[in-house]
Amino acid sequence: MKLISELFFLICKLFTKVKPNEQIKLKQMKHFPFKRYKYLMWCSYAIYREDKPHLAEMDKRSRTHETIHYLQALDKKFWIVFYASYLWNWIKRNPFSKLSYIKSRYELEAYAKEDDETYPSRREKNAHKKFYLTDEDKKMTLSSVIKARIKQRYKDL
Numbered sequence: 012m013k014l015i016s017e018l019f020f021l022i023c024k025l026f027t028k029v030k031p032n033e034q035i036k037l038k039q040m041k042h043f044p045f046k047r048y049k050y051l052m053w054c055s056y057a058i059y060r061e062d063k064p065h066l067a068e069m070d071k072r073s074r075t076h077e078t079i080h081y082l083q084a085l086d087k088k089f090w091i092v093f094y095a096s097y098l099w100n101w102i103k104r105n106p107f108s109k110l111s112y113i114k115s116r117y118e119l120e121a122y123a124k125e126d127d128e129t130y131p132s133r134r135e136k137n138a139h140k141k142f143y144l145t146d147e148d149k150k151m152t153l154s155s156v157i158k159a160r161i162k163q164r165y166k167d168l
């Protein structure tokens with residue numbers, strides 16, 4: 012039963028408008044996100060699993076990361092437009108490759124700036140378009156190495 016009500020919540024939220032000046036709210040669920048993820052940023056909620064209660068206290072880095080996704084969504088005005096664009100960004104970069112998740116410009120921006128708490132307040136509209144992987148990055152396979160390179164490259168932005 013819980014699965015149905017959780018799915019219903021997720022679907023209903025998807026068809027809402029992105030409201031300005033929202034704070035990321037924490038929400039516990041039984042079935043979401045899938046096990047290997049910490050948080051699922053869903054329509055301004057950071058959803059975490061009830062079998063990981065320590066996540067109820069969100070660390071600064073995760074909060075900044077998810078706030079960047081929220082601002083990306085705000086650019087698109089509707090949650091469904093953001094998620095469709097996010098999905099497309101992912102699919103067109105080969106979803107079966109190991110790196111596909113961080114190849115998305117939405118994730119590149121979030122990873123590059125998650126250590127900078129001041130970034131969300133000065134982020135420009137559609138800033139994710141400035142973030143990309145170089146050919147050199149694409150040859151690498153370790154995502155932590157690539158994340159470090161991305162952070163280095165966009166340090167002064």
Ligand SMILES: [Zn+2]
Pocket residue numbers: 076080117118121
């Ligand atoms: Zn992310």
